[in-house]
Amino acid sequence: MTLQAAFRTARSALAANAFQTATVSRNISGADANGYARKIVLVEPSLSGPTKATRIMRATDQSLQSAALDASSVASGDEAVSKALDALQSIVGQASDGVSPSAMLSAFRTALLHAAAAPQDAAGLAAAVSRAGSLVASLNQASASIQEVRAQADQDMASSVSTINALLKSFDQTNHAAISGSASGQDVSDLLDRRDAILSDLAKEVSISTIIGSNGDMSIYTDSGVALYQGTPRAVSMEPTTTFAAGVTGNAVYIDGVAVTGPSATMAPRGGALSGLAQIRDTYTTTLQSQIDEVAVGLINAFSQQSAAGSVRTGLFTWSGGPSMPASGTQGVAASIGVDPSAQGNPAFLRDGGIGGDPNFVANATGSSSYSARLYDLLVSLDAQQSFSAPPLPAHLNVSDLAAQSQGWLEGARQTAADKSISANAILVQTNTALTNSSGVNIDDQMSKMLDLENSYQASAKMMAMVDSMYAALFSAVK
Amino acid sequence: MSIFGAMRTSVSGMNAQSTKLSVLSDNIANADTIGYKAASAQFKTMLINAGLAQYGSGSVDTRIRYGISQQGALMGASSATDLGIQGGGYFVVADANGAPHLTREGSFRLDANGYLVNAGGFRLMGVSANASDTVGFSGLSQMKVDFSGLMATPTTSGAFSANLPSDASSVIAADLPSANAATASWTSQSSVVVYDNLGSKVTLDVYLTKTGANSWEVAVYDQSTAGPSGFPYSSGPLTVESLQFDPTNGSLSAPVPGQLSIGIPNGRSMSLDVSGMTQLGAPYSVSSVSVDGNAPTPFSQLTIDTDGTVYAVYQNGARAKQGEIRLATVPSPDNLMPQAGNVYDVTSRSGDVLVGSAGQGAFGGLVSWALESSTVDIASELTDMIETQRAYSADSKAFQIATDMADVLVNLKV
Numbered sequence: 001m002t003l004q005a006a007f008r009t010a011r012s013a014l015a016a017n018a019f020q021t022a023t024v025s026r027n028i029s030g031a032d033a034n035g036y037a038r039k040i041v042l043v044e045p046s047l048s049g050p051t052k053a054t055r056i057m058r059a060t061d062q063s064l065q066s067a068a069l070d071a072s073s074v075a076s077g078d079e080a081v082s083k084a085l086d087a088l089q090s091i092v093g094q095a096s097d098g099v100s101p102s103a104m105l106s107a108f109r110t111a112l113l114h115a116a117a118a119p120q121d122a123a124g125l126a127a128a129v130s131r132a133g134s135l136v137a138s139l140n141q142a143s144a145s146i147q148e149v150r151a152q153a154d155q156d157m158a159s160s161v162s163t164i165n166a167l168l169k170s171f172d173q174t175n176h177a178a179i180s181g182s183a184s185g186q187d188v189s190d191l192l193d194r195r196d197a198i199l200s201d202l203a204k205e206v207s208i209s210t211i212i213g214s215n216g217d218m219s220i221y222t223d224s225g226v227a228l229y230q231g232t233p234r235a236v237s238m239e240p241t242t243t244f245a246a247g248v249t250g251n252a253v254y255i256d257g258v259a260v261t262g263p264s265a266t267m268a269p270r271g272g273a274l275s276g277l278a279q280i281r282d283t284y285t286t287t288l289q290s291q292i293d294e295v296a297v298g299l300i301n302a303f304s305q306q307s308a309a310g311s312v313r314t315g316l317f318t319w320s321g322g323p324s325m326p327a328s329g330t331q332g333v334a335a336s337i338g339v340d341p342s343a344q345g346n347p348a349f350l351r352d353g354g355i356g357g358d359p360n361f362v363a364n365a366t367g368s369s370s371y372s373a374r375l376y377d378l379l380v381s382l383d384a385q386q387s388f389s390a391p392p393l394p395a396h397l398n399v400s401d402l403a404a405q406s407q408g409w410l411e412g413a414r415q416t417a418a419d420k421s422i423s424a425n426a427i428l429v430q431t432n433t434a435l436t437n438s439s440g441v442n443i444d445d446q447m448s449k450m451l452d453l454e455n456s457y458q459a460s461a462k463m464m465a466m467v468d469s470m471y472a473a474l475f476s477a478v479k
Numbered sequence: 480m481s482i483f484g485a486m487r488t489s490v491s492g493m494n495a496q497s498t499k500l501s502v503l504s505d506n507i508a509n510a511d512t513i514g515y516k517a518a519s520a521q522f523k524t525m526l527i528n529a530g531l532a533q534y535g536s537g538s539v540d541t542r543i544r545y546g547i548s549q550q551g552a553l554m555g556a557s558s559a560t561d562l563g564i565q566g567g568g569y570f571v572v573a574d575a576n577g578a579p580h581l582t583r584e585g586s587f588r589l590d591a592n593g594y595l596v597n598a599g600g601f602r603l604m605g606v607s608a609n610a611s612d613t614v615g616f617s618g619l620s621q622m623k624v625d626f627s628g629l630m631a632t633p634t635t636s637g638a639f640s641a642n643l644p645s646d647a648s649s650v651i652a653a654d655l656p657s658a659n660a661a662t663a664s665w666t667s668q669s670s671v672v673v674y675d676n677l678g679s680k681v682t683l684d685v686y687l688t689k690t691g692a693n694s695w696e697v698a699v700y701d702q703s704t705a706g707p708s709g710f711p712y713s714s715g716p717l718t719v720e721s722l723q724f725d726p727t728n729g730s731l732s733a734p735v736p737g738q739l740s741i742g743i744p745n746g747r748s749m750s751l752d753v754s755g756m757t758q759l760g761a762p763y764s765v766s767s768v769s770v771d772g773n774a775p776t777p778f779s780q781l782t783i784d785t786d787g788t789v790y791a792v793y794q795n796g797a798r799a800k801q802g803e804i805r806l807a808t809v810p811s812p813d814n815l816m817p818q819a820g821n822v823y824d825v826t827s828r829s830g831d832v833l834v835g836s837a838g839q840g841a842f843g844g845l846v847s848w849a850l851e852s853s854t855v856d857i858a859s860e861l862t863d864m865i866e867t868q869r870a871y872s873a874d875s876k877a878f879q880i881a882t883d884m885a886d887v888l889v890n891l892k893v
Contacts, residue, residue: 002856004510008554015555179796184780185559213769215796221669225641225763231672231770232680256670257684257702257709267668267763474861478868 031441035197073207073271075424080276082421085414091145102403116375125347143334153281168233207271246332291406294390296333298399491538492874514583515853566843568806572601580822599820626778631678634772640755656686656698663710667763674772675746724758773797787837
């Protein structure tokens with residue numbers, strides 16, 4: 001050990017100290033950044049003593065991180081479902097607000113009851129026909145809104161797909177830079193932070209699982225096992241559908257050539273916005289559509305007209321396929337249901353029958369203005385049970401109950417989705433807190449480290465000053 | 480005659496001290512020279528025949544000793560090609576004429592031609608990547624790193640392991656992916672990127688299909704031959720293999736060993752290790768995937784292991800062995816002959832050269848990012864200097880006294 005060695009040791013201590021100070025300031029500035037993991041400096045005495053090698057490490061917790069990614073996928077999937085159902089309900093309406101098909105149906109029924117009590121009152125008949133008009137308008141509106149929500153979900157899926165592709169592309173660059181950097185011994189911790197931030201963005205779109213290879217290379221799979229990134233980003237694609245109508249099926253999303261949404265998908269991811277939107281587009285909206293289609297079919301059936309010869313045709317309510325009757329399960333009836341124009345022109349048709357102008361279907365043979373049998377028949381028929389195919393609703397119901405239960409089903413689905421979303425968010429907050437506690441930055445901790453560093457810097461500087469004064473003594477001895 | 484003898488003796492003393500001062504000043508001048516070994520001056524007596532009654536003063540002769548075997552402290556440096564040796568051994572370097580020398584000066588830098596050149600202008604010598612271990616001193620050549628072009632490596636091996644869901648339903652034989660029919664169905668799918676001979680990426684589709692209880696089929700296709708909706712592929716499977724799982728623990732029981740041989744289109748035959756596959760009552764999930772090989776990638780930098788292996792690191796993280804630095808030593812390093820440029824030459828007194836790998840036998844390990852500092856200690860040089868100065872003064876005093884005595888003698892007659 002020589003005096004020069006003492007100098008060098010003090011100098012390397014100063015360098016290591018400066019490196020640690022820089023890291024502390026990096027930690028403090030990154031305390032609030034998304035995906036920032038606390039940096040830890042490893043100061044190790046080297047073999048030969050005086051030099052100090054410094055290495056930087058990230059505080060990470062793999063299992064907590066993957067739990068946080070899962071929680072974020074579930075939360076964003078549930079949130080997408082909950083938001084879309086909220087939108088759907090605010091458009092279709094609630095039972096109590098008086099504009100929903102169910103409320104319109106009950107208003108129509110009341111008007112029909114009044115008309116039956118005073119069949120000679122032209123204004124009463126006109127009111128019933130006008131109520132019928134409002135009812136079909138609300139069904140048309142509901143059907144259009146459902147398809148709008150579907151179209152919106154489809155667009156959101158397309159934009160989610162392009163987000164995923166963009167994220168995978170930037171992941172590719174970051175991953176390559178990180179591998180290359182770590183292979184050549186550089187500090188890649190910022191790149192790894194960036195990579196984790198991309199993963200957390202990606203997890204919001206689709207639920208993922210990751211595998212880290214021996215050289216730090218990371219592969220990403222969906223939680224169902226479809227490759228998203230391994231060596232290269234895999235193609236994620238979806239053909240958006242321009243126009244949605246009842247019966248139109250949206251296109252599936254393909255990852256790496258495998259369908260991950262839709263009924264044929266055997267490897268569908270279990271979370272993420274993409275899967276939430278696919279549920280809205282392919283399940284919730286189609287179910288609701290088939291329910292209101294059945295309401296429309298039920299209405300047309302309840303008001304059908306039968307001739308003496310036994311032939312049946314549409315009555316007050318008709319549809320695009322009229323005057324033939326729609327079969328139960330016909331798609332898109334709610335979009336095309338309307339009030340027969342002849343009844344609108346002459347509300348008395350409602351009382352007398354023969355809507356559409358065919359005399360074979362006239363019930364009031366005498367033409368009496370106090371004829372009410374047909375109106376009472378219609379009320380009975382409206383309240384009669386019919387067979388529907390609108391799962392998950394019961395198969396045998398009357399139209400009013402079907403409309404009310406459809407409303408209830410939507411409300412139930414919305415409530416369930418909202419509850420799920422709230423609890424998923426609670427779990428997300430909890431896992432994120434746990435992750436931040438284990439790998440985030442604690443400012444108090446960093447401050448106390450800063451004080452330590454200040455002291456050791458002073459000690460090293462003092463050491464140098466002392467060696468310098470020893471040299472000075474030696475030089476003064478040489479005369 | 481002893482007065483004049485005393486004068487000659489003190490002159491030889493002054494000569495010896497000035498030689499020592501030269502050595503000291505050289506040491507001090509090189510106190511910061513990388514790999515410099517401090518020299519020292521040693522004195523030996525030269526006596527003239529003396530009787531019992533007479534003392535014939537002799538003189539002092541100087542011998543220069545070199546502490547070439549001394550280890551200097553390693554200090555941190557700014558480059559991966561700054562090399563220090565922790566322990567015995569010397570770098571073998573070539574001068575402009577190609578003649579080999581030994582040195583501890585390890586501040587090598589890559590020059591435009593791919594040679595590693597130190598601050599003294601000497602080129603580092605070693606052996607090429609595939610040389611045998613028993614290369615002698617004459618077999619060493621100047622290390623040359625090829626960093627101009629791109630490097631691509633075809634894939635030859637890889638590993639893929641996943642858990643297959645034991646509760647999946649079986650697929651009938653006609654619909655298995657191996658039949659390559661439009662009606663093909665499968666249980667799980669994955670894809671793996673590999674590299675062909677030219678380093679182009681080839682994506683392999685891996686279909687895992689349950690065929691019966693504990694029995695699965697793995698079929699591998701080239702994704703680029705996939706039809707518009709997947710199956711059928713325009714060319715048949717690259718490999719098809721039946722996997723059997725042990726019903727007692729879900730591990731792979733056949734084939735043994737769990738290797739698939741896949742002929743990569745335009746590439747090598749790849750051996751894919753699937754021995755880690757399991758079949759348990761859990762959903763499909765890939766647990767590890769790795770393949771070797773890489774796409775064409777430009778040179779990034781050199782790294783050097785403690786055993787002296789020189790790797791070129793490419794921008795995608797791939798490493799390729801470029802050669803190996805070999806160290807040399809002699810039985811008596813302190814008898815090496817120093818030459819300009821901080822190098823040493825072998826002399827008859829130092830013995831024959833021994834060549835070997837760093838970290839083995841008498842050879843120390845290589846430390847990258849470090850340089851060996853000079854062994855000179857300024858404090859001890861300065862104290863020696865004070866001593867030298869005093870000794871020189873004493874010699875001159877003796878000379879002065881002898882002169883005075885001679886004066887007295889000369890003036891006796893007056």
